[in-house]
Amino acid sequence: xxxxxxxxxxxxxxxxxxxxxxxxxxxxxxxxxxxxxxxxxxxxxxxxxxxxxxxxxxxxxxxxxxxxxxxxxxxxxxxxxxxxxxxxxxxxxxxxxxxxxxxxxxxxxxxxxxxxxxxxxxxxxxxxxxxxxxxxxxxxxxxxxxxxxxxxxxxxxxxxxxxxxxxxxxxxxxxxxxxxxxxxxxxxxxxxxxxxxxxxxxxxxxxxxxxxxxxxxxxxxxxxxxxxxxxxxxxxxxxxxxxxxxxxxxxxxxxxxxxxxxxx
Amino acid sequence: xxxxxxxxxxxxxxxxxxxxxxxxxxxxxxxxxxxxxxxxxxxxxxxxxxxxxxxxxxxxxxxxxxxxxxxxxxxxxxxxxxxxxxxxxxxxxxxxxxxxxxxxxxxxxxxxxxxxxxxxxxxxxxxxxxxxxxxxxxxxxxxxxxxxxxxxxxxxxxxxxxxxxxxxxxxxxxxxxxxxxxxxxxxxxxxxxxxxxxxxxxxxxxxxxxxxxxxxxxxxxxxxxxxxxxxxxxxxxxxxxxxxxxxxxxxxxxxxxxxxxxxx
Numbered sequence: 001x002x003x004x005x006x007x008x009x010x011x012x013x014x015x016x017x018x019x020x021x022x023x024x025x026x027x028x029x030x031x032x033x034x035x036x037x038x039x040x041x042x043x044x045x046x047x048x049x050x051x052x053x054x055x056x057x058x059x060x061x062x063x064x065x066x067x068x069x070x071x072x073x074x075x076x077x078x079x080x081x082x083x084x085x086x087x088x089x090x091x092x093x094x095x096x097x098x099x100x101x102x103x104x105x106x107x108x109x110x111x112x113x114x115x116x117x118x119x120x121x122x123x124x125x126x127x128x129x130x131x132x133x134x135x136x137x138x139x140x141x142x143x144x145x146x147x148x149x150x151x152x153x154x155x156x157x158x159x160x161x162x163x164x165x166x167x168x169x170x171x172x173x174x175x176x177x178x179x180x181x182x183x184x185x186x187x188x189x190x191x192x193x194x195x196x197x198x199x200x201x202x203x204x205x206x207x208x209x210x211x212x213x214x215x216x217x218x219x220x221x222x223x224x225x226x227x228x229x230x231x232x233x234x235x236x237x238x239x240x241x242x243x244x245x246x247x248x249x250x251x252x253x254x255x256x257x258x259x260x261x262x263x264x
Numbered sequence: 265x266x267x268x269x270x271x272x273x274x275x276x277x278x279x280x281x282x283x284x285x286x287x288x289x290x291x292x293x294x295x296x297x298x299x300x301x302x303x304x305x306x307x308x309x310x311x312x313x314x315x316x317x318x319x320x321x322x323x324x325x326x327x328x329x330x331x332x333x334x335x336x337x338x339x340x341x342x343x344x345x346x347x348x349x350x351x352x353x354x355x356x357x358x359x360x361x362x363x364x365x366x367x368x369x370x371x372x373x374x375x376x377x378x379x380x381x382x383x384x385x386x387x388x389x390x391x392x393x394x395x396x397x398x399x400x401x402x403x404x405x406x407x408x409x410x411x412x413x414x415x416x417x418x419x420x421x422x423x424x425x426x427x428x429x430x431x432x433x434x435x436x437x438x439x440x441x442x443x444x445x446x447x448x449x450x451x452x453x454x455x456x457x458x459x460x461x462x463x464x465x466x467x468x469x470x471x472x473x474x475x476x477x478x479x480x481x482x483x484x485x486x487x488x489x490x491x492x493x494x495x496x497x498x499x500x501x502x503x504x505x506x507x508x509x510x511x512x513x514x515x516x517x518x519x520x521x522x523x524x525x526x527x528x
Contacts, residue, residue, distance in 0.1 A: 038363075038364060038367065040367060040371050040372070062360075062364060062367065062368065063372075064328070064368055064372040064373070064374065065364075065367040065368055065371050065372045066372055066373075067371055067372060067373070069372065069373050091360075093359045093360055095357045095359040095386050095388075096326075096355075096357050097414070097415070097416045098416070099302075100302060100326060100329075103302065103304060103326065103329040104326065104328055104329055107304050107329050107331055108304070108327075108328040108329045108330055108331060108333065109328070109330075109331070109333050109373060110328065122359050122386065122388055123420055124359075124386055124388055124411070124414065124419060124420045124421050124425075125414050125416045125419055125421075126414070126416045126417050126418030126419045126420065127417075127418050128416050128417060128418070129416075147388070150361070150388065150389050150390070151361070152361045152362070152389045152390045152392050152393075153390050153391075153392060154390030154391050154392070155388060155389055155390045156387055156388045156390065156424075156425050156428060156429075157388050157389075160420075161388075161420050161425065164420060165420075
């Protein structure tokens with residue numbers, strides 16, 4: 001079972017080069033924290049990434065909410081990724097047919113495939129979406145997460161939807177390295193998916209727009225997820241982002257250590 | 265049953281101002297054709313919209329695939345919409361939680377809510393996505409389509425997923441005016457949803473990336489859909505877009521006339 005192994009042990013055995021590098025990074029930096037940086041100003045996003053950079057393994061962006069996006073933002077974020085040793089995950093939630101996502105991933109103003117180590121996709125369009133993204137991403141050494149579940153109330157990503165999504169991940173595991181999910185699924189022989197989980201909070205439980213939050217202990221130790229994704233819990237008004245990020249890093253790492261010790 | 269009424273009759277009774285204006289436009293211009301304009305150059309997109317404008321009721325864009333997007337593109341497209349009497353539908357396929365889609369719809373480089381009469385969303389995140397978009401769109405007189413089904417092979421938008429989507433549309437019918445769907449669903453008292461259908465073609469049946477095409481007769485007359493969405497069938501290499509658009513306009517309108525006559 002991949003859940004009982006350390007990130008470092010899993011890195012040694014992983015066949016996808018980006019997933020391997022990502023697992024090594026988590027082990028080296030002792031963090032399974034991803035910052036969800038949903039800021040609308042370029043300067044604020046850069047400032048936040050620089051402050052929080054030392055504590056995270058992954059910067060999750062919504063590049064299309066940045067009012068003053070330009071290529072310099074991408075250059076600065078990739079420089080910060082190097083400086084602080086984190087990867088970048090554009091949370092694009094691709095959700096169209098294969099032909100369209102190929103263009104959305106490679107082209108337009110954002111050229112996501114050129115700078116985002118990891119991106120993600122919904123499986124609602126069927127497997128054509130994975131094949132389209134894979135055509136663009138695989139030659140660039142990128143990798144993909146599938147949305148198998150969501151943290152929002154009333155999500156339709158459940159039951160057969162989730163099961164089919166896991167089957168699609170296995171079918172395309174040269175490119176699909178993990179899931180956005182609320183819990184770890186049972187491994188089949190040879191599986192080692194990375195589970196990233198939004199809706200993680202140390203303090204709050206709901207936002208009134210259908211979003212729900214769970215404690216890192218529950219998410220990582222009890223439900224077996226690998227990466228905690230935290231946004232407003234780190235940078236909401238009145239919070240000190242570096243201080244909060246450190247709290248989440250410690251809570252996430254403690255929960256992970258407990259999980260692999262419990263299992264060994 | 266809304267399927268048996270003319271677009272003009274439906275316009276008279278429709279409570280949503282944008283849906284009403286759209287149905288009036290279709291009746292006045294005798295077209296139920298939407299152009300899916302997936303071009304990556306601003307100049308090419310403007311040229312195509314101007315050529316095809318006389319034959320369409322709706323220009324469907326993927327604004328994020330345009331390499332040289334700027335505000336002038338938006339200004340030119342809205343001017344063409346006025347010149348040729350069509351509406352604009354940014355096919356964004358929003359697919360995130362409420363808090364995120366509010367930002368994606370209103371902010372960033374594209375400011376979709378400021379120029380796109382109609383947009384669309386997946387229901388996989390649950391109803392928070394509709395509430396988030398509605399917070400932004402309703403005050404601007406915009407409206408939303410939900411993706412109840414898709415035309416791509418192996419889509420997970422089927423069965424309970426589709427049923428729940430229709431229920432969500434009814435719950436928020438001040439903002440949700442219709443569906444992306446492959447067939448018309450049974451009306452409940454007071455329903456008048458507009459059904460828009462991709463994957464319509466007069467000539468070809470598949471693209472090798474999971475996309476499948478159906479004839480306008482089948483889609484409009486037999487399956488009861490209102491708007492045919494056609495892309496590559498109109499502007500693929502070697503085709504004369506104005507000529508092809510006219511063919512699709514005629515085929516779509518003929519199928520619609522047959523439907524309302526068959527029903528009366």
